[in-house]
Amino acid sequence: MSKARLESFSDGVFAIAITLLVLTIAQPADYHHLAEQLTDRWPSLAAYVVSFSVIGIMWLNHHAIFGQLARVDRGLAYLNLLLLLTVAFLPYPTGVFGEALRQGDGAQVAAVVYSATMAVNAYAWGALWLYASTRRRLLADTFPEERRRTATLLFTAGVAAYTVAIGIAFVNAYACLAFHGLLAVYYAADPLSRRASRAA
Amino acid sequence: MSKARLESFSDGVFAIAITLLVLTIAQPADYHHLAEQLTDRWPSLAAYVVSFSVIGIMWLNHHAIFGQLARVDRGLAYLNLLLLLTVAFLPYPTGVFGEALRQGDGAQVAAVVYSATMAVNAYAWGALWLYASTRRRLLADTFPEERRRTATLLFTAGVAAYTVAIGIAFVNAYACLAFHGLLAVYYAADPLSRRASRAA
Amino acid sequence: MSKARLESFSDGVFAIAITLLVLTIAQPADYHHLAEQLTDRWPSLAAYVVSFSVIGIMWLNHHAIFGQLARVDRGLAYLNLLLLLTVAFLPYPTGVFGEALRQGDGAQVAAVVYSATMAVNAYAWGALWLYASTRRRLLADTFPEERRRTATLLFTAGVAAYTVAIGIAFVNAYACLAFHGLLAVYYAADPLSRRASRAA
Amino acid sequence: MSKARLESFSDGVFAIAITLLVLTIAQPADYHHLAEQLTDRWPSLAAYVVSFSVIGIMWLNHHAIFGQLARVDRGLAYLNLLLLLTVAFLPYPTGVFGEALRQGDGAQVAAVVYSATMAVNAYAWGALWLYASTRRRLLADTFPEERRRTATLLFTAGVAAYTVAIGIAFVNAYACLAFHGLLAVYYAADPLSRRASRAA
Numbered sequence: 001m002s003k004a005r006l007e008s009f010s011d012g013v014f015a016i017a018i019t020l021l022v023l024t025i026a027q028p029a030d031y032h033h034l035a036e037q038l039t040d041r042w043p044s045l046a047a048y049v050v051s052f053s054v055i056g057i058m059w060l061n062h063h064a065i066f067g068q069l070a071r072v073d074r075g076l077a078y079l080n081l082l083l084l085l086t087v088a089f090l091p092y093p094t095g096v097f098g099e100a101l102r103q104g105d106g107a108q109v110a111a112v113v114y115s116a117t118m119a120v121n122a123y124a125w126g127a128l129w130l131y132a133s134t135r136r137r138l139l140a141d142t143f144p145e146e147r148r149r150t151a152t153l154l155f156t157a158g159v160a161a162y163t164v165a166i167g168i169a170f171v172n173a174y175a176c177l178a179f180h181g182l183l184a185v186y187y188a189a190d191p192l193s194r195r196a197s198r199a200a
Numbered sequence: 201m202s203k204a205r206l207e208s209f210s211d212g213v214f215a216i217a218i219t220l221l222v223l224t225i226a227q228p229a230d231y232h233h234l235a236e237q238l239t240d241r242w243p244s245l246a247a248y249v250v251s252f253s254v255i256g257i258m259w260l261n262h263h264a265i266f267g268q269l270a271r272v273d274r275g276l277a278y279l280n281l282l283l284l285l286t287v288a289f290l291p292y293p294t295g296v297f298g299e300a301l302r303q304g305d306g307a308q309v310a311a312v313v314y315s316a317t318m319a320v321n322a323y324a325w326g327a328l329w330l331y332a333s334t335r336r337r338l339l340a341d342t343f344p345e346e347r348r349r350t351a352t353l354l355f356t357a358g359v360a361a362y363t364v365a366i367g368i369a370f371v372n373a374y375a376c377l378a379f380h381g382l383l384a385v386y387y388a389a390d391p392l393s394r395r396a397s398r399a400a
Numbered sequence: 401m402s403k404a405r406l407e408s409f410s411d412g413v414f415a416i417a418i419t420l421l422v423l424t425i426a427q428p429a430d431y432h433h434l435a436e437q438l439t440d441r442w443p444s445l446a447a448y449v450v451s452f453s454v455i456g457i458m459w460l461n462h463h464a465i466f467g468q469l470a471r472v473d474r475g476l477a478y479l480n481l482l483l484l485l486t487v488a489f490l491p492y493p494t495g496v497f498g499e500a501l502r503q504g505d506g507a508q509v510a511a512v513v514y515s516a517t518m519a520v521n522a523y524a525w526g527a528l529w530l531y532a533s534t535r536r537r538l539l540a541d542t543f544p545e546e547r548r549r550t551a552t553l554l555f556t557a558g559v560a561a562y563t564v565a566i567g568i569a570f571v572n573a574y575a576c577l578a579f580h581g582l583l584a585v586y587y588a589a590d591p592l593s594r595r596a597s598r599a600a
Numbered sequence: 601m602s603k604a605r606l607e608s609f610s611d612g613v614f615a616i617a618i619t620l621l622v623l624t625i626a627q628p629a630d631y632h633h634l635a636e637q638l639t640d641r642w643p644s645l646a647a648y649v650v651s652f653s654v655i656g657i658m659w660l661n662h663h664a665i666f667g668q669l670a671r672v673d674r675g676l677a678y679l680n681l682l683l684l685l686t687v688a689f690l691p692y693p694t695g696v697f698g699e700a701l702r703q704g705d706g707a708q709v710a711a712v713v714y715s716a717t718m719a720v721n722a723y724a725w726g727a728l729w730l731y732a733s734t735r736r737r738l739l740a741d742t743f744p745e746e747r748r749r750t751a752t753l754l755f756t757a758g759v760a761a762y763t764v765a766i767g768i769a770f771v772n773a774y775a776c777l778a779f780h781g782l783l784a785v786y787y788a789a790d791p792l793s794r795r796a797s798r799a800a
Contacts, residue, residue, distance in 0.1 A: 056685075
């Protein structure tokens with residue numbers, strides 16, 4: 001099992017999913033009122049930007065985690081496939097979310113589905129990390145033990161955070177989308193090196 | 201003929217096909233009954249998960265096989281293209297299968313078409329393997345002779361298994377989809393190293 | 401200008417275009433007569449297989465040509481972009497061709513458009529090759545002079561062949577599609593090493 | 601943070617966005633008047649060619665800039681994501697622009713939206729360049745100081761040029777599309793080595 005080929009396959013899926021997101025914004029139905037039609041689509045654009053940020057930041061974190069692995073095995077490859085499944089699926093709930101907000105109908109359901117997809121994704125991240133880091137199974141020797149504990153905490157927090165997102169979805173769909181944007185920003189700081197950032 | 205560029209082109213096709221699968225799940229037609237519409241689409245989601253697993257596991261096996269080749273030639277490149285054709289085509293029968301199950305109409309036909317695509321795929325795998333391994337044409341010297349025989353057996357069994365899948369399709373479409381899921385799990389164990397797994 | 405990054409970008413476009421082809425086959429409109437609907441789509445499947453072969457074989461030849469270049473420059477990069485434009489565009493005429501044959505309407509027009517796209521592609525190949533090989537501008541020293549002449553002849557013949565295809569399109573659309581399939585097979589033999597094949 | 605993986609992810613997004621552009625050309629609605637239908641779509645084809653050139657040339661310039669960087673960091677990765685967002689989004693305004701010109705309705709709005717997308721893109725390029733080059737933060741030692749100043753000037757000019765494009769959009773949509781084509785040609789000359797071109 002080559003780490004390089006696993007990374008490059010994952011990069012491919014991340015890059016394609018992030019680029020396919022553009023197909024989730026519905027085409028204008030009527031070009032005579034184009035300005036109005038496009039302005040109406042701002043929730044789709046907002047969902048696009050949130051999902052683009054989510055996938056882009058996940059890619060960076062994937063990159064950071066794999067940089068700390070000494071080797072990979074079949075078990076990791078399967079957990080990685082599970083993770084990629086949730087990433088590759090994201091364009092669907094993104095499109096539904098944006099369209100539901102635009103139509104002002106079904107937005108709560110769409111927010112729950114979007115948040116649930118992200119929660120499954122958070123579980124996949126947690127499983128991947130625990131598999132790789134428990135008893136330092138696949139970790140490089142150079143990775144400090146204390147950062148391992150911080151990272152485990154952050155991945156567990158991720159599962160909790162996305163469960164909270166499902167709760168918010170039931171209250172307000174717009175707040176839920178904003179919450180996902182905030183979580184992306186939160187994860188934008190490399191979870192593996194958060195404690196080490198002063199030293200960098 | 202560079203092995204690295206052949207692998208990276210194949211990785212690209214696998215990664216794109218697996219990510220395009222998400223486009224096979226039909227958009228909701230009516231956002232007023234969104235929860236119902238999305239629940240109705242569970243067969244599409246099931247077909248999505250099965251095909252995602254199939255392509256992901258094929259990618260891993262492609263990777264394992266190419267790792268055992270000392271070199272590649274034009275003949276292998278064409279058999280590889282045939283294999284990629286069946287992989288790249290898979291989103292079409294996947295979409296049709298999920299939609300037919302959802303509509304409760306044409307499911308048998310869709311299951312047969314899906315299984316037939318997988319059977320052609322199994323033939324392509326068999327041809328690729330036989331071409332590369334017969335008289336050890338392209339195999340690395342380090343690849344043990346006994347594993348070559350096991351692998352040949354497993355690839356031949358694949359052709360038989362997918363022929364059985366066509367039969368099941370005529371009986372029950374849901375059972376057929378489940379059978380494809382099981383076959384994916386079966387192939388998840390690296391066919392090239394199955395005998396060697398105790399030693400790993 | 402890095403040759404490796406130019407090759408890998410080109411590989412990406414080839415891999416995506418070849419995988420996007422599957423989207424050109426129209427979804428069934430009526431699942432109650434699914435078998436009939438899918439059988440009706442055989443011209444789309446035939447156009448899919450022809451275009452898949454065309455792009456796959458072009459990728460192999462692209463690979464073979466770049467393997468003979470010592471270096472690349474901006475001029476080559478622009479001619480390569482022109483080539484990639486015709487490759488990336490191919491899904492459009494492929495979809496139109498298959499659908500026109502299925503509907504039995506507009507097939508001649510579709511065949512002309514498909515052939516014209518391929519003719520522009522052949523011009524791009526010719527321009528790329530002449531740019532790289534004239535006065536051996538970018539060729540590796542190891543590339544034999546006599547093979548350069550053979551390759552130039554074959555690329556020029558390509559332009560003529562696809563011009564003939566446009567003529568055939570006016571006579572019979574099915575014959576035109578078959579002719580494109582034959583041309584793909586003809587180019588499947590590496591144009592750069594055709595003379596050297598006995599020695600291989 | 602590995603520069604190679606950042607480049608390869610970016611290459612992926614550029615390659616996918618450039619290839620997805622083909623999906624922006626609307627399928628014929630009526631195959632009985634296919635020639636007419638396809639001829640009517642020439643503005644979509646023109647928008648396709650302009651956007652294809654824009655993305656292709658941006659990829660070349662991305663390549664040239666990253667070739668001058670000694671290293672990358674998280675800050676650059678985020679600005680790069682912002683840049684990729686505008687690139688990945690481009691198929692949407694491209695499709696809308698082509699379709700608006702074809703329908704002869706909403707063309708001005710579409711031209712403004714297209715130009716605004718390009719202006720945001722120009723801002724992202726400027727930010728990326730300023731971040732990397734200010735106090736030579738990430739620049740390789742071999743990159744000459746005077747070329748840094750020329751490049752900064754050219755990126756600033758880009759922001760101005762795309763602001764002008766928005767103005768032209770209000771006057772004439774066709775002129776606006778042509779202007780974008782011209783700007784692409786202008787940027788086709790590597791902005792990093794423009795002064796050095798005599799020496800090359």
